[in-house]
Amino acid sequence: MRTPDAGPPTALVLFLGGSGANAERIATQSSVVATFLANQAAVAIPQGLPPFGEGAPNWAVRDGRQMPRDDVAFILDVIADARMRLDLNTLPVLLTGFSRGGSMIWDIACQVPEAADAYAPIAGAFWIPEPQTCNGPVHLFHTHGFTDPVVPLEGRPVRDGTRQQGDVFTGLRLWRAVNACGSRADDHDVGEDRWIKRWTTCEDGSVTLMLHEGGHAVPSGWADTTFAWFEASVSTE
Template sequence: MIRAIGLCLALSWLGQGALAGCGDLEGACEIDTGIYHIELPDTPKESMPAVIFLHGYGGSGQGVLKMRGMVEGFKARGYAVIAPSGEPRNGDGPRSWVFYPGWEGRDELGFLQDVRADASARFGIDPDRTILSGFSGGGFMVYYLACDTPDAFAAYASVAGGFWRPHPEACAGPIRLFHTHGWTDNVVPLEGRELGGGRFRQGDIFAGLEIWRAANECVDNRPDGFSETGQFMRRKWTRCVEGSALEFALFPGGHQIPQGWADMIVDWAEGLPGS
């Protein structure tokens, strides 16, 4: 009943051309633990799948919705796009996510679960068909949340993210994750790099994939599926524990959200067992 009321309100606001302070490019939805922006498909339904997309370091939820190619790609497939904002570092610095082990700050898992619950009540988002995704710093956050709480979201998708050194020894359990990376990314290189005078060290993407294979109890390190989708060269591991999924895609570009990524992720997610 609550969801139906929320959907009716959303449809009413859309008919007026804007979601008064919550859903357009200017305003934000406010909850106790933070803020988020949201865009719904052009034809919202009572129960919609959604992508929660986490911005990179120094970005914002509002900035995510300016990535029109990605946003329109998801909307065209019937997905709502939810763009939460990280908290300013040290109170007034660039917005970022509390992903690095030992960092203090907001409970990011709790915040993102609050965002999902609020979007479900207000707009009819289906919490059981919500993908957590992110770029760069947001991609790092996706990695650590997937590792610690693999069942918190329906699936995970990271672009230019990964673990940091020291890599986790192990993750909590099987995951459903799609990792995308640019071949010429020099901000988050495939091999990782040092920052802050060596105080922080990005991890190796291929070492991270080995951790995921262990979490998914894959019988072999070798991928057993290869394909190409447009510019993407893809490989996947399917001889793993039932219900898990792991796929990796490279594209010939740098530190960016590649064209066609949204469609590829929706195709992957909707092809997962039980989807």
Template sequence: MIRELTLATGLALVGQSGLAACADQEGMCETASGGYHIELPKDENPPLVVFLHGYGGTATGTLKNRGMVEPLLERGYAVMAPEGSERNGRQSWNFFPGWEGRDETAFLTEAVQDAVDRFGVDTDRVVLGGFSAGAFMVYYLACAAPDTFSAYVPVSGGFWRPDPESCDGPVRMFHTHGWTDNVVPLEGRLLGGGRFHQGDIFAGLEIWRVANGCVDTKPSGFSTTGSFMRRYWSGCDDGSALEFALFPGGHTVPKGWADMMIDWYEGLPGG
């Protein structure tokens, strides 16, 4: 019954931007620090993908991306879309060290616990993903508190300069990025008249290799999934995983990402 109501709400949401979804309930799921939307699969006690929208996006907009959401539901995963906090009049995430605002790690932990209590999602199988500014948030949360989620799957985002001197580890991360992304270029870019500087994605991968105790900088292997060109690092600490996937497009969550990411996650020990 929940699945039917969830899909009905989701389909209505696609057609009417004013609607929100809290599984089988109308409106956003509210917690003390914010809110989120969620859609549930048929199975009980499902794993959960938490996906963070980009700058100026919304939780509602995340669930409108049916090319991402439907494959996750079909694979048996619940999909949570948290609502960002206001930054400069738009919804985003308080990711950069030293910024004032909501404690996003506390909020996301609170939202997941709320979903555990309300809907019975599996607290041991929660993956944190995000796009653009949402991916920035994923990077910084994983750096500071890698045990918060079971894996991290950012799309089109990384660190800002100055890069963190180090990150805690181990971390299990699958980073996806567009070859022609000109909003968050692989090499980074200046923002705000030079006040901010998006970092180099490959420099960020070096930080993750160090955090994971990888013995070498060169990739251990390569593969392709459709148009995705993938590389991974092994010979790292137990409990870690690091993979990078490039696709030929720009600043977007690419078609096929959801299934590729779940295949990676389910191939991990304990995934």
């Protein structure tokens, strides 16, 4: 857990790294964490576990693989612990993560939508079998590289076809249905290296998709953009 240097935090952010990520290294070396701290957020970086003690740290996403820990329950415990330790019970919560950590964010948002005030996954989505519905609406800001070869927008089979990444657009259709959004985006931005579509006139929650021209990476300026979106989303609640 890291807290801002200047004054008390105004929000709590949890960031989940990708497969093999080291939480301590992310906490001390990540520019994303530094940006959230500069925006006056407290930042918790939970650690994934290897599959039954072997291999690289990972997250127990809903992909049919057996893992040693229920990571949905674990993340809920981390949020509760952080709130208690820092007396953050009234502060808004943003859950975000990259790659496999991003997929874990999709699962938490779907299974326990009240866990956080907003969700901002990067380069990760549902795995097959994709859920047919979710337990409630959310504010979702999904970021993905247009040329991502590791988690392509259309998904891909892995582990000799024993598991399958889901299609990002199929997942976003589900989120629009859960939030009762229109089929067409309410507005969009077209930049030199990124493209954004927003569904903001939903019955509840919202959906934002940001594509960037890069691959499997966090695009430059992502943390500032996402935190501004988060603050705007929670201010309308």
